[in-house]
Amino acid sequence: MIEVEVKVRAGHSKVRPILKKMGAVKLGVERQSDIYFAAPHRDFAKTDEALRIRSLDGQAVLTYKGPKLDGVSKSREEFETPVDEAATIQILHALGFSEAGLVRKHREIFSAGDIIICLDSIESLGEFLEVEIVADNEKDLETSRAKLFELLKQFGAGEKDSIRTSYLEMILGKSNHQETGKNSN
Amino acid sequence: MIEVEVKVRAGHSKVRPILKKMGAVKLGVERQSDIYFAAPHRDFAKTDEALRIRSLDGQAVLTYKGPKLDGVSKSREEFETPVDEAATIQILHALGFSEAGLVRKHREIFSAGDIIICLDSIESLGEFLEVEIVADNEKDLETSRAKLFELLKQFGAGEKDSIRTSYLEMILGKSNHQETGKNSN
Numbered sequence A, B: 001m002i003e004v005e006v007k008v009r010a011g012h013s014k015v016r017p018i019l020k021k022m023g024a025v026k027l028g029v030e031r032q033s034d035i036y037f038a039a040p041h042r043d044f045a046k047t048d049e050a051l052r053i054r055s056l057d058g059q060a061v062l063t064y065k066g067p068k069l070d071g072v073s074k075s076r077e078e079f080e081t082p083v084d085e086a087a088t089i090q091i092l093h094a095l096g097f098s099e100a101g102l103v104r105k106h107r108e109i110f111s112a113g114d115i116i117i118c119l120d121s122i123e124s125l126g127e128f129l130e131v132e133i134v135a136d137n138e139k140d141l142e143t144s145r146a147k148l149f150e151l152l153k154q155f156g157a158g159e160k161d162s163i164r165t166s167y168l169e170m171i172l173g174k175s176n177h178q179e180t181g182k183n184s185n
Helices: A012-021 A085-094 A138-153 A167-171 B012-021 B085-094 B138-153 B167-171
Strands: A002-009 A025-038 A050-056 A059-068 A076-083 A098-112 A115-122 A126-135 B002-009 B025-038 B050-056 B059-068 B076-083 B098-112 B115-122 B126-135
Touching (some): A002 A138, A012 A115, A012 A126, A050 A085, A059 A085, A059 B085, A076 A085, A076 B085, A085 B059, A085 B076, A098 A167, A115 A138, A115 A167, A126 A138, B002 B138, B012 B115, B050 B085, B059 B085, B076 B085, B115 B167, B126 B138
Antiparallel strands (some): A002 A126, A025 A050, A050 A059, A059 A076, A098 A115, A115 A126, B002 B126, B025 B050, B025 B098, B059 B076, B098 B115, B115 B126
């Protein structure tokens, strides 16, 4: 199973009436706070690794993401454990890890058929729309992408508005030039 | 509050009848498995730090112990969080930490008045007796130590039998010369 995602900038006040019109069902609301850490002994940006504490509705999880396993898919090793957030931050600091970035996200989740639609408000970045579909295999990838862009048309967004930069990278000011559709919503 | 501890070698078959005679009360049994980790970027033996996963009756805890804060007491910073053991080992390995030592302990805990008596069986090391008392302040330290050695007399052990080396250090073969009372039980 492969998650196919497309993210665009979109003011939520314009998005909501369209969601309602298409009969999207609200699934829930999440408050995520992601703290990303830098290691004292190697540069995660260069090694394509990540160490993160995600706090979701009061529950914290420590996640390590390894380098992508190949150049095509987004597959990577991922290990995670529930933790006590405050103590884990203290342990990581004591070991020489430092906070590299903080992503605070308020996410409203909707479903429309087999598509998941997320209204993301990111602290210091603004409002986004992320649409997601789960493809069964590589073959369905293009079909799924096409389906997502077809949906996005209803919100006035096209392929050119797709943002490939992660929220963390946007916050860290990296690769901002990749974000072409800043004012398209 | 200060924990005052004294540890000696002692065959448990000789200890049990004495415990019974003195009316010690059995409080419980613990199976501890401690994995100590070495860091990729500094030598914990030199920095006087420790990173450990303790698995106690199926529950795992990650603990960081900082350097001793002064030369007199055993006080040190300590942070700990419950974790999933397998995932945390994978995360630490992926970050370059390696297993430095494993201490497997079977501990039976008894109380005799205000003294806690532990019968420790350590894999690859053998059987030990650890007696412990909680002193309210530094002033009571010497009184508490004297009380512990008075109790140990009943088991045929004296000050010369006291082992200051930790189980991990003993397993790693460090400071074995400090262990003077090896055959005293």
